[in-house]
Structures are given as C-alpha cells and as structure tokens.
Amino acid sequence: MYPIATRWAPFIALFVLLILVYQCATPTQPSGGPPDRTPPQIEETEPATRTTMFDGDRIRFHFSKYINRNSFQTAFRMEPDLNIRYDISWRRRTATVRFEDPLPDTTTIIFTLGTDLADTRNNRITAPFQLAVSTGPDIDEGKITARIRDARTGRGKEGERIMLYRHPVDLSVGANYVGESDTSGLVQFQYLREGKYKAFWLDDRNRNRRWDREREAAQPFSTDTLVLDREGEADLGRIFIIRADTVAPVLQAVGMLSEVRLRLRFSEDVEISEDAHISVYLEDHTYATDAVPLFVDPDNPNILFAQARDPLPDEAVYHLEMQGITDAAGNPADFDIEPFPGSDEPDTTFARYIANESRFGAAPDEPIVFRYAKLLDDSPAILDSLIVVESEQTHQPWPHAEIDEQFLKVYPDGEWRRGENYEIRVWDESRMEHVSIQPRILFDDELGALSIRVEEPRTDSTRHRARLVDP
Structure with missing residues (x-):
C-alpha cells in the first residue's frame, strides 16, 4: 500500500541503529541542566588498595564520570620509580593499566593519580589518589607529611610537587617518590619503606622528577633529611614558596x-x-x-x-x-x-601629584621624593608653592628642594631632626590645592636586620635575587 516507505524502511532502521551505536560509544557527559562542577571520583580499583602478594599484570580504575584520557596519562605514575613500561586502555569509564615488564618481588608499589586528573568537563580531583599493593606478604607503612604555603598570601598551595629520594641520593636521576599538595597545601607520602630520605620542593616543569638546575627552581625544607623507622611517621614542616616567573611582559x-x-x-x-x-x-x-x-x-x-x-x-x-x-x-x-x-594634539597635562616615593621611609640625610604625572621643567609653581612645616614653624617657599624630571625632591636643612613633627604640602595643579604628607624618617635605632641564607651555595656565577614582598 506504501511501496516507497516499504522500500526505504530497512535503510531508515539501519540509519537509526548507527546513530544509537555512535552515541553509546562516545564518552560524553549528559547535556542540559546547570554546569557540572563536581570532580570525578574513583569508585573502585582492581585490585583493592593494600592488597598483598599481588602477582597480576594489570590494574584497573573505575570512575564515577567520563575521564579526559590525556589528563589520566599525565596524572598517572608508579612509585618508587621502577622504570616499568606499561600500556593504558579504556572501556567507557574504566582505565586499565597493563604492565609490559614484570613487577619486582617483595616490593610495595604505589600507583598514584595526581591532581591533573580531570573529567571531560575539566573538573579536577582535589587530592591525589593512591592505590598501594605489595608483591610480598607485607605493605610498607612509613609516612611523611609536609605543608606548602604561598609566600605572598600564607595560604596553602595546591598542585605543588615534593621530590623524595632514598639515600644514597643521586640528583642526576629521578626522585624515588613524588608528593603532590592538595587544596589545603598538604603533601602526604604513604606506604614508605624504613630508611633515610631527602626531600625538597621542585618546580618540576617537564615532569621528569629530576631537578634541571638551569631551568627549574628548587627549595629545601628546614629539615630536608630524615630517618624513617618501620611504620614510623615524620613531618617535614612547612615551606613558603613563590613560583618563579620567567614570562616577560609584552x-x-x-x-x-x-x-x-x-x-x-x-x-x-x-x-x-x-x-x-x-x-x-x-x-x-x-x-x-x-x-x-x-x-x-x-x-x-x-x-x-x-x-x-x-x-x-x-x-x-x-x-x-x-x-x-x-x-x-x-x-x-x-x-x-x-x-x-604620532599626534599633533597639544599637550595640556597638569602637574598632577601621583605618589610619595619615600612612603616606606627616608634616612635623616635623604630627600623625600614625590612623583608627578608630567615632566616638571615648565611647572615653576610646584617649587614656589611648596610648604614645609616643622612642628610649629611653617616655611614657604622651602629653599632645599629641586625638580628632577617628573620628581620633586625635598631635602632636609642638614638632616631631618628627631622629635620634630614634619608635614610637607605639595601642589597639585589638577586639583588646584595642596596635598599634605607626613614623611616617615628612619633613624638608626629604629632599623632592624634581614638575614638571608642560601641553602645550597654554588661556586659559579649564579646570581640570586631577593625580593621583600609587602614590606
């Protein structure tokens, strides 16, 4: 009765079937609704953590969500560093890691997923996940903790890496273990064998677990070497770091x-x-x-x-x-x-006051320096309108001042004297009024000291740059 529809029916059915198969085979999150901001969870592992006498050739991670497979490749590591070759395969939300080399006997092995691991919506896990197994009858139980803080804010820094070496230490090879800080800045090494260890923070940019002295910053803890007893625990304390910035402003x-x-x-x-x-x-x-x-x-x-x-x-x-x-x-x-x-527009900029360049203080024989928004060569009113008040005595004009390009420099009459209350009033052409500043004079007995120690001094021409943040 419907010859055309009957003739095309098998092809339509095949087309619909192909669409369904494609949708089922593509690992994506459901669409619609509010944005997904929840991190993926590891629901199960094969074998379970703390398994002993493990003799398998593969492990599996079962996730709650579809995973960005490239992020898994970056986040996965085996510790200690055994140079075991492996292959990663996927089946929907399950990752299988198959070992191409045999695992060593009587060894606790830690399979870690770092905080680079993310789902297909780029939601990352908030703390490293560890699956520990032993190819012998016992699991090592040693534990080392550390905390990493941002030197600028004092808050914990996430995703920072600590290198942990067993003695004897050879920094030309990769670290035996790598610890990664969680969202609070906490780093935890678990399932460690008894022995002597050395630890330090490393800006491990190429993720090779080894310090490249020419390109990567490193920083030790106050106690960077410690001895761990069987089932013992040790705390490295905390360090404050500022990640080196090597990107030039453009x-x-x-x-x-x-x-x-x-x-x-x-x-x-x-x-x-x-x-x-x-x-x-x-x-x-x-x-x-x-x-x-x-x-x-x-x-x-x-x-x-x-x-x-x-x-x-x-x-x-x-x-x-x-x-x-x-x-x-x-x-x-x-x-x-x-x-x-260029431009032919005439310049009508006022000599506008910008800042007190001596706001952190000046020595008794140093000038108080003020910055303006233009070169002051054609602004004589800046000098003529300068007022300096010494306690109860007002001086206008103040004879000990000069213009240096965009700076007004106000010198003392010999030295700024202890016990005097100074007030300097500088002229702002844009507001047509004075700006009042009370200078800070630093006398010798009010000054402290700052001691800087280089933990690993070098004999070459390396230059060290110290920066005082928020003095």
Whole structure:
C-alpha cells in the first residue's frame, strides 16, 4: 500500500541503529541542566588498595564520570620509580593499566593519580589518589607529611610537587617518590619503606622528577633529611614558596594622548626601575627622541604613561626601544610591536601629584621624593608653592628642594631632626590645592636586620635575587 516507505524502511532502521551505536560509544557527559562542577571520583580499583602478594599484570580504575584520557596519562605514575613500561586502555569509564615488564618481588608499589586528573568537563580531583599493593606478604607503612604555603598570601598551595629520594641520593636521576599538595597545601607520602630520605620542593616543569638546575627552581625544607623507622611517621614542616616567573611582559599597544604623551599597555602589570629609559625611532630606525617613563596607573598596573622630550608629529610613524621596565619578577619587557602614528594634539597635562616615593621611609640625610604625572621643567609653581612645616614653624617657599624630571625632591636643612613633627604640602595643579604628607624618617635605632641564607651555595656565577614582598 506504501511501496516507497516499504522500500526505504530497512535503510531508515539501519540509519537509526548507527546513530544509537555512535552515541553509546562516545564518552560524553549528559547535556542540559546547570554546569557540572563536581570532580570525578574513583569508585573502585582492581585490585583493592593494600592488597598483598599481588602477582597480576594489570590494574584497573573505575570512575564515577567520563575521564579526559590525556589528563589520566599525565596524572598517572608508579612509585618508587621502577622504570616499568606499561600500556593504558579504556572501556567507557574504566582505565586499565597493563604492565609490559614484570613487577619486582617483595616490593610495595604505589600507583598514584595526581591532581591533573580531570573529567571531560575539566573538573579536577582535589587530592591525589593512591592505590598501594605489595608483591610480598607485607605493605610498607612509613609516612611523611609536609605543608606548602604561598609566600605572598600564607595560604596553602595546591598542585605543588615534593621530590623524595632514598639515600644514597643521586640528583642526576629521578626522585624515588613524588608528593603532590592538595587544596589545603598538604603533601602526604604513604606506604614508605624504613630508611633515610631527602626531600625538597621542585618546580618540576617537564615532569621528569629530576631537578634541571638551569631551568627549574628548587627549595629545601628546614629539615630536608630524615630517618624513617618501620611504620614510623615524620613531618617535614612547612615551606613558603613563590613560583618563579620567567614570562616577560609584552608591550601590546601604544597610544598617543598628545604630541608628547604616550600610553603604553602591557600584557601584565609592570614596574619602573631607576634606570628605566625609552628611545623613540622613526620607521626607518632613525633616532627621533627619548621618552621618560612617568608612572604606572595605580588602578590598571599594566598601563604605563610616558612623555617624549620632543613632539612626535602625526606625519610619521614610530617604534620604541626600552629598558628598565619589568614585571614584579624582574623580567624585562618585550617591546616588539608594530609602528604607531604620532599626534599633533597639544599637550595640556597638569602637574598632577601621583605618589610619595619615600612612603616606606627616608634616612635623616635623604630627600623625600614625590612623583608627578608630567615632566616638571615648565611647572615653576610646584617649587614656589611648596610648604614645609616643622612642628610649629611653617616655611614657604622651602629653599632645599629641586625638580628632577617628573620628581620633586625635598631635602632636609642638614638632616631631618628627631622629635620634630614634619608635614610637607605639595601642589597639585589638577586639583588646584595642596596635598599634605607626613614623611616617615628612619633613624638608626629604629632599623632592624634581614638575614638571608642560601641553602645550597654554588661556586659559579649564579646570581640570586631577593625580593621583600609587602614590606
């Protein structure tokens, strides 16, 4: 009665069957509803943890969710480092690790899944998971703990790695064990054999368990070597770390706000060092003029303002070279950018007060330095309007002051005296009023000391850079 439908019915049925098979074979999470933010769970392992006399050639992990298989490859490791070759295969939410080499006799082996493990929605596990088995009759029970803190915030740092070596220590080979911190910064080594161990934090960027001294930072604990008894426990204490930043800030854009005023936008926050300098060149690399880095925008620290010493007219295009502009880690800025056009817009910038550069204190014979938003050569009112108050006595003008480009430097009359209450009032042209500052004078008996010890000094030309964070 329906010849066309009857003729095509087998093909339609086959098409529907193929769709169903494809959907069943593709490991994906259900769609719809609110975003999934829950981490995957390891529901079961084969064998169970703490199994003894293990003689199998494979282990299995059964997960609660579909896993990003690349993340499993990264997160999985065997400890101690036995150089056992293995192969990973999948069946839906189950990962099978098959060993291509025999496991050693009478050895506790720890199979770890680190916090790189994530599901297909990139939800990572919050703490490392360990499956421990023994090829002998007993499981090693030794335990070592440590805590890792962020030196800037004091809070625990997640995902940091501790290298643990059994003595005798050979740093040219990979660590026997690797510990990874959880969300609270806690690191736990479990199922360890009795013996002597050495531990240290390592920025193990290439994940080879070995310290590359030229490229990777390392830091010891205050007690980095310890002896572990059978079934003993030991605590390494805690360390505070700042991960080394080796990525340079990149100059992304240059805008001319006037014929001499430049706005520079970088890829990250930047700082201006004492030797900061900008050279301006024409497109054919002919030198045009210099520009002075004035200040970093306090609200947007990746924005820097500079002032050219000579106008940059809009009939030409320019490019920059710079030095002394860095990020907080001291990486110099990368300034390779397309040429930018000049401007004929007259500069009407006011001598606006920016900051007290001596806010952390000055010695009795040092000047108090104030930063402004422009070069002050054509702003005599800044000197003429300067007021210095010594206790009950007011001085205007104060004769011991000078202009140094964008800085106003206020010197003492000989020395700043103990017991005097100083107030310095500097002029802000943009607000047409004084800004009052009470300088901080640091006398010798008010100063402390800072001792820095290099744990593993080297005899080559390695330079160490110390940075005081939030003094």
